[in-house]
Amino acid sequence: MLNIFIIVVLLVLFFLFAQRYIIKKDDSKEYSYRRFGPLLNPAESIFYRALIEAVGEQGVVFAKVNMAQLLVPAGLKKKKDIFIASHKISKHSFQFVVCDPRTFEVRAVIELDNGKSLSKTKIEREKLLLSVCRSANIPLIGATIKYSYQVSRLRRLLAAHIDLIEADKEVRFCKKCGSPMIIRVATQGDYKGRRFFTCSRQPHCNYTENYNVVYEDDGDER
Ligand SMILES: [Zn+2]
Structure with a gap:
């Protein structure tokens, strides 16, 4: 009985040692990378230009902001739940974020709809977007690709959500x-x-x- 116990303890110790050793080894390893491409694709960059034009001096526009940069889990007590909730958002980004130019507080999140049908993963993402924006009380604005070419219409869309922005009278x-x-x-x-x-x-x-x-x-x- 005692022998078995000793063996188990030794195995556990060995496992812990090996795990620590392997993790350390992996951390120190240097991988190489290549460029993935431009930050924004052509459709996104056209929309981005229209967006900064529409927002003007009243906001700063950022693209592809990881959700975990703007949100933290709220109302959770258990460490495990907090971990899961954090992990869930850390894999996703907001497409465009408009911030107050002085305080950099988030004013609105803007999602560009390219008119293509939604795949299963995109539907999941859409659901997450809706729920995080609702719970964190961040206006979520959906814009279609056609706003890219109509700054005044885009400005009106933003003005409904962002009080700093005045639509054309x-x-x-x-x-x-x-x-x-x-x-x-x-x-x-x-x-x-x-x-x-x-x-x-x-x-x-x-x-x-x-x-x-x-x-x-x-x-x-x-
Ligand atoms: Zn009336």
Whole structure:
């Protein structure tokens, strides 16, 4: 019995020693690498240029930011859960991040939709994106490739989420009563913090309109 015990202890010691030795050896090994390619592909770089144009001086745009650089797990007590939650986000990046130019606080995350159908891994990523942005209260803006060529439209899309950015001035009239509409910021609900148009005659008229609504006369050039 004692012999078995000694053997087991020796094996465990050997295993620990070997593991430490091997890990050390691996850490010191130098691998070589080659360049993977440009940071942004052609479609992304066109969109990036439109994005910095639309954001102007009101924000700084970063591309391909690892999620773990911006987020930490919240509300977890167990070390194991924290580890898993951290690991989950560390494998993914935000495509574009707009930060406040002075404080570098995150203003919004922007995902470029290239119009291609989603593969299984992309759907998983999309789900993760939605859930992390919702829980961390970061506006997530989905932009299609066509915004790349229409800076004013892109600016309007951003202005709904980022209060620093003013869209080009526009006057809208209430579809119900014809009164001029005013811009308000939602204080509750799913659209909290987002701008919307509301009739200036409220509470007598309760007509509201999505800030991003684009009318047909704007043209839908592709
Ligand atoms: Zn009205």
